[in-house]
Amino acid sequence: MARFESLLDLCGDTPLVGLPRLSPSADVRIWAKLDDRNPTGSVKDRAAMYMVRAAEADGRLRPGATILEPTSGNTGIALAMVAKLQGYRLVCVMPENVSTERVQLLRMYGAEIIFSPAAGGSNQAVATAKQIAVEHPDWVMLYQYGNEANARAHYETTGPELLRDLPTITHFVAGLGTTGTLMGTGRYLREKNPDVQIIAAEPRYGELVYGLRNIDEGYVPELYDASVLSRRFSVGTRDAVLRTRQLVEVEGLFVGFSTGAVFHAALAAAHEAVKAGRKADVAFLVADAGWKYLSTGAYTGTLAEAESSLEGQLWA
């Protein structure tokens, strides 16, 4: 059945496709879970829908309420769509150095945007978000980094979908941002198969993004529980771009750069399995497609050019 009552009912249940040309062997296969095939084009639709519904259920969100979300993009776009359909106003705080497509998309969906200056790095982002929260105490922040409904969305949907479509799954690889995808999916898969490997790939940004004053200002999302993970990789811009291009060149799969970073880690896990002579079914999550990043110019030119065009940008 491919008929739905509304766009919200279309969320999740995304396809899992094999990558026969990039899989190392018949015994070690790599699979892509296409979460760009969600209503607003990213995995964040799952979390946005769960977080809004949870806030409605516990009375935090009432009709006409304003939702405030600091976001670098996809969560804002997902929330904007859900907010529109459910009757809320959305205000997004985002850094200036995100791609123009994201800004256009947010405005199209009706979100209001407050920019924090890119020049100030994370310190400025912190200051801006803090100031707005003080000025508008009635605005509701869903706070995806500590919202259990974010991880639960993946525990209840992404995880079961993966096991249903790939019962022989040995590895699950996804990006580490809020950590919601990995925590929720990882917990579900681990419960069903204690041997499954849960692998995180996090983007390693340029200096600007790490512009803290000292180590003690660091931050780990409340949702993060290291015991859910088997391994964790930091993937540099160059590797992320290389793999992003490889996916579209070899398999025709057009993804965003964070997915390139995730695929880089998936490929490493797959090749280790080959070396060890083990069978493996490695599934990785496609968080979004490449459309929103075309203006970066990083899909063409040399790798060095691509790397420098992404420098200082939040590409995940």
Added chain:
Amino acid sequence: MAIDVRIPTILRSFTGGSKTVAGSGETLAELLSDLDSNYPGLKARLITPEGGLHRFVNIYVNDEDVRFLGSLDAKLNDGDTVTVLPAVAGGAFGMAAALALSRPPSPQPTAPALRG
């Protein structure tokens, strides 16, 4: 045994501004002790008085997080690259949101700076 170590901006005051330094050691603990002899004070920023990795420090050997490789006991080989990064998972915005949620008392109402 030469191991390249990438130092984040906020810790370069310990390395005379150097972005990359070289060190040696069979394990991460040995490497950090070796580095500390050349760059005094660096180790104390990475390891707590109890002897564990600082909560807000991530260290990677060839891009893999050492917390999943035995932490300070992680084995090192000649030619490895070690990367030290401050923990800002979720990017700056996770932290921004977390701090914004801890709203200080007595807000001063001002006009919202919306550019919608």
